[in-house]
Amino acid sequence: MISSKTLILLTFVPLSFFSCESKNKHQEKDIKQEDSEAFKLQYDFENPTEKIVLPNSLQEISGLSFYKNNQLACINDEEGKVFIFDFVKKEISQTIPFGKKGDYEGVEVIGNEVFILKSNGMIKSFKIGEAFEREIDCSDPDVIEYEGLGYDPKTGNLLLAAKQRVKDVDNKKMIYAYDFNRKVLFKSIAIPEEKLVGKDGKKMFRPSGIAVHPITQQVFIIASQGKKLLILSKDGAKEALVDLSPSLYKQPEGICFTPDGNLFISSEGDGGDGYILKFDYKK
Numbered sequence: 001m002i003s004s005k006t007l008i009l010l011t012f013v014p015l016s017f018f019s020c021e022s023k024n025k026h027q028e029k030d031i032k033q034e035d036s037e038a039f040k041l042q043y044d045f046e047n048p049t050e051k052i053v054l055p056n057s058l059q060e061i062s063g064l065s066f067y068k069n070n071q072l073a074c075i076n077d078e079e080g081k082v083f084i085f086d087f088v089k090k091e092i093s094q095t096i097p098f099g100k101k102g103d104y105e106g107v108e109v110i111g112n113e114v115f116i117l118k119s120n121g122m123i124k125s126f127k128i129g130e131a132f133e134r135e136i137d138c139s140d141p142d143v144i145e146y147e148g149l150g151y152d153p154k155t156g157n158l159l160l161a162a163k164q165r166v167k168d169v170d171n172k173k174m175i176y177a178y179d180f181n182r183k184v185l186f187k188s189i190a191i192p193e194e195k196l197v198g199k200d201g202k203k204m205f206r207p208s209g210i211a212v213h214p215i216t217q218q219v220f221i222i223a224s225q226g227k228k229l230l231i232l233s234k235d236g237a238k239e240a241l242v243d244l245s246p247s248l249y250k251q252p253e254g255i256c257f258t259p260d261g262n263l264f265i266s267s268e269g270d271g272g273d274g275y276i277l278k279f280d281y282k283k
Contacts, residue, residue, distance in 0.1 A: 106149025161207035
């Protein structure tokens with residue numbers, strides 16, 4: 001349900017349920033090559049342009065996506081609500097209930113449709129201001145928990161970051177994709193653990209957020225556990241692995257871009273206020 005007010009005005013169409021079945025037509029691809037010394041970061045990850053402290057309702061922010069103008073769609077990991085946050089006015093401009101309490105870990109806005117990912121792989125969506133909602137089952141027996149949802153405009157697929165898989169079945173971190181046309185889930189990007197060793201020599205990397213850069217088509221994958229950010233080229237090559245400062249990135253779980261390339265990373269407050277870090281795009 002979206003809101004009691006909307007229900008009065010609109011009659012919802014029945015939910016559509018889609019099963020995500022793996023298909024051999026889609027083959028996972030390992031990321032290629034090591035960091036290039038010539039690669040230049042487009043953001044200063046140690047010095048955000050701005051730190052935006054969030055209201056109490058977003059203390060446990062678990063995901064965010066660009067919505068429109070100066071607004072971000074945000075969720076916390078317990079309430080079945082989408083919060084539209086104006087990052088210029090620094091306030092919540094709209095709250096949209098969509099379901100019961102649950103473990104919500106990712107949100108992505110595509111056009112006027114909002115997709116919300118639960119940790120078990122169930123995705124619920126609705127269209128703002130329209131009588132439409134659906135559910136997509138992207139659960140997978142190999143995945144213990146998902147914790148990141150993105151969208152690749154080039155392929156038209158949703159991207160799901162698996163935080164943890166069963167016994168790390170093949171010693172790879174996996175990004176899954178959901179094909180809307182074929183209605184199937186498949187393994188998209190396989191990340192070998194040896195590609196994830198940071199400056200501290202540790203390979204801990206449990207993805208918590210994923211986003212595709214709107215201009216370069218690079219894939220940004222952030223990990224709260226491990227405090228790292230992996231940047232892949234649009235062709236799947238590893239371009240950089242950034243170590244994130246634990247004092248600045250307390251519990252980073254959300255990542256998104258504005259259409260002009262500015263970057264936002266959200267973090268739970270870890271006992272304090274939730275916040276969003278903004279980074280201006282350096283072309």
